[in-house]
Amino acid sequence: MQNRNLLSLPDACTLRKATSGDIWSIRYLVFSAKLDPTQIYWQQFWVIECDGKIVACGQLRNFPNAQELGSLVVASAWRGRGLGSFLTQHLISCATQPLYLECLGQRLAKFYRRFGFVPIGFQELPRSLQSKFRWSELGRKLHIVPVVFMQKVDG
Numbered sequence: 001m002q003n004r005n006l007l008s009l010p011d012a013c014t015l016r017k018a019t020s021g022d023i024w025s026i027r028y029l030v031f032s033a034k035l036d037p038t039q040i041y042w043q044q045f046w047v048i049e050c051d052g053k054i055v056a057c058g059q060l061r062n063f064p065n066a067q068e069l070g071s072l073v074v075a076s077a078w079r080g081r082g083l084g085s086f087l088t089q090h091l092i093s094c095a096t097q098p099l100y101l102e103c104l105g106q107r108l109a110k111f112y113r114r115f116g117f118v119p120i121g122f123q124e125l126p127r128s129l130q131s132k133f134r135w136s137e138l139g140r141k142l143h144i145v146p147v148v149f150m151q152k153v154d155g
């Protein structure tokens with residue numbers, strides 16, 4: 001396992017809170033990655049800007065007594081350089097409630113495991129997230145989507 005405390009960004013890149021002017025870049029990233037299009041409010045997002053361009057985004061969605069790490073996207077030309085890991089670790093550090101996510105497939109589940117997320121069953125999700133994820137759960141049960149629900153555990 002890589003030491004995630006040593007994560008850093010390439011020189012040309014900065015992490016910052018999103019502003020209203022970033023909304024179309026955020027929408028474009030989320031849309032092009034075919035991710036959940038709900039709750040795309042710039043106020044909830046963090047972005048990574050490289051050479052004046054938004055190349056990554058991610059957010060914490062708020063639910064009663066829970067948060068969801070979502071909308072994590074790195075533009076394809078910038079993948080594999082640690083941006084996604086940096087942003088994930090930052091979002092985790094911003095979380096103020098028990099943190100959950102849903103992802104598709106074992107490769108992504110392995111990615112999130114590195115940051116202390118563990119797979120959980122649908123029944124272990126808080127009620128607020130069960131109602132959000134009920135269609136994903138149906139798709140999983142019917143073997144249509146390989147969705148994995150995960151919870152951040154301490155440590």
Ligand SMILES: CC(C)(COP(=O)(O)OP(=O)(O)OC[C@H]1O[C@@H](n2cnc3c(N)ncnc32)[C@H](O)[C@@H]1OP(=O)(O)O)[C@@H](O)C(=O)NCCC(=O)NCCS
Pocket residue numbers: 033035071072073074075078079080081082083084085086102103104107108110111
């Ligand atoms: C997942 C994602 C955010 C990772 O960003 P990144 O900047 O490339 O990640 P890092 O460079 O920090 O780390 C690389 C790791 O990301 C994961 N990863 C990279 N590309 C991936 C892909 N297409 N699918 C799943 N995981 C991927 C791998 O675990 C990889 O580690 P490995 O090289 O040991 O296999 C990026 O691939 C992406 O935007 N994918 C499309 C959108 C998406 O699926 N988001 C997650 C929603 S739950």
